[in-house]
Amino acid sequence: MTPTARRDLRQQAQWLHARSATGAARWLNEFERTLETLAANPLSAGLAPESDFVGREIREAAFKTPRGNPYRIVFDIAGPVVRILRIRGPGQDDLSLEDLE
DSSP, rough: OOOOHHHHHHHHHHHHHHHHHHHHHHHHHHHHHHHHHHOOOGGGGEOOOOOOHHHSSEEEEEEEEOOOEEEEOOOOOEEEEEEEEEEEEOOOOOOOOOGOO
């Protein structure tokens, strides 16, 4: 996980926790479950829209909270390594090239 993705994770968890500790815990559980799926089969996730302008394959794994709010984990694959680049929440725009550096 890149430092930027760690920051995304921390900020999203803090934002959710300020509204509902239970909701934040559920969100983290769904996030972890999605990471386990990626670890087992990263190619099962589709290409992210950002892949069009980056010049390499950028993939995304979507997950939802129990309330149905969509989130996505944006990542790339380098050999056996799955690198989490960013974590995006509802209402956030697609990433720019600068967002991925």
